[in-house]
Amino acid sequence: MSTVADMDDFENSFYSRTKAILGADGISRLFRARVAVFGIGGVGSYAFEALVRAGVGTLIIVDADIVEESNCNRQLIALQSTIGIPKVDAATRRAHDINPHCVIENHTLFINPENINSLLEMEITHAIDAIDSIESKIALIQALRQQDIPFVSCMGGAQRLDPTKIKVSDISDTFGCPHAKSIRRRLRAIGIEKGIRCVYSTETPVRKSHNTHGSISYIPGIIGLTAAGIIINDIVQNESVLINFCTKRS
Numbered sequence: 551m552s553t554v555a556d557m558d559d560f561e562n563s564f565y566s567r568t569k570a571i572l573g574a575d576g577i578s579r580l581f582r583a584r585v586a587v588f589g590i591g592g593v594g595s596y597a598f599e600a601l602v603r604a605g606v607g608t609l610i611i612v613d614a615d616i617v618e619e620s621n622c623n624r625q626l627i628a629l630q631s632t633i634g635i636p637k638v639d640a641a642t643r644r645a646h647d648i649n650p651h652c653v654i655e656n657h658t659l660f661i662n663p664e665n666i667n668s669l670l671e672m673e674i675t676h677a678i679d680a681i682d683s684i685e686s687k688i689a690l691i692q693a694l695r696q697q698d699i700p701f702v703s704c705m706g707g708a709q710r711l712d713p714t715k716i717k718v719s720d721i722s723d724t725f726g727c728p729h730a731k732s733i734r735r736r737l738r739a740i741g742i743e744k745g746i747r748c749v750y751s752t753e754t755p756v757r758k759s760h761n762t763h764g765s766i767s768y769i770p771g772i773i774g775l776t777a778a779g780i781i782i783n784d785i786v787q788n789e790s791v792l793i794n795f796c797t798k799r800s
Contacts, residue, residue: 564649565605576786581607583785583792586669586677588612588661588690590637592624592770593704593777594680599626600778602645606785608653609645610672613637614660624770663689670697675795676784677701678777684729688736691746700784700791702777705730705750707770708763715753716772718780720744726752749776 569577585606587598590613601609615637621628625637632640638656645652655672659665661681666689677699681687687703694701703721706729715726721737722744724730730750737746751769758764784791 560651568605572786575789577605579785579789579792580605580782582675584608584610584673584675584795585781585785586610586612586672586674587680588669588677589680589682590625590627590641591615591621591680591682592765593707593774594678595626595628595637595641596771596774597678597680597704597778597781598641598774599644599648600775601782602648602652604778604782605649606652606782608655610655610657610674611638611641612657612659612661612669613641614658624765624767626771661686661690666690666693670694670699673795674699675791676781678774678781679703680774680777682706684732684736687733688740691733691737692740692742695742695745700781700788702747702749702780703733704773704777705733705748706755707751707773708765709755709758710751710753710769711756711766712751712753713768713772715751716749716769716776717752718747718749718776721746721748724748724750726750726754728755747780749773749780 565577583606585601587594590611617628617632617635617637617640619633627640627644636658638658642654642656645654670693677694679690691703705727721734727750
């Protein structure tokens, strides 16, 4: 059985390097945050793990898929030992192997316009959109915006090889990304032209040799880690979001 001393030793060790750069206040803010990651694939798994290792106190993860062998080239949760397991369960197991005190609320669920509002009732302070389905992505972005939840949206990483072409900008300033172009057009149709932070690639997609979308190990990871970095900085630099959240709960 763990003792208070054991917990203190763990916290002093686990948070030591993060505390050295963020200070005690930064650690406290991360611990109080409740961050949702929608989609735990190539992009989402890297974003999720970065949040776990940074010390976010509670993470909500949503994904309907199971781990498949074809995921092993780009998804942190995809191991020979996790094939066939729901992605959210594999992610939870991995997170607790990193930080056993992190609270994970996982949901094996396909995100769609009908269930998004109920998902956002789970008390979320920040979010990362790492889902692929355009219809679901549009609905999620719209709902997050309406509820004034700080978030970042990740665009497509398939058919790209150049890590130096990953960029961060408002959706209105994206270029060179067919996926972002489609999202931008769909958002304009519902009256949203700007105010959506995106991580995307300006690289012209590599021509496909067959019907399968190709992917390489590092591009989804760079996108996901960048998204996590944006959210971590949001949490650390803007405590008002956490204060407002706590006020709403009380």
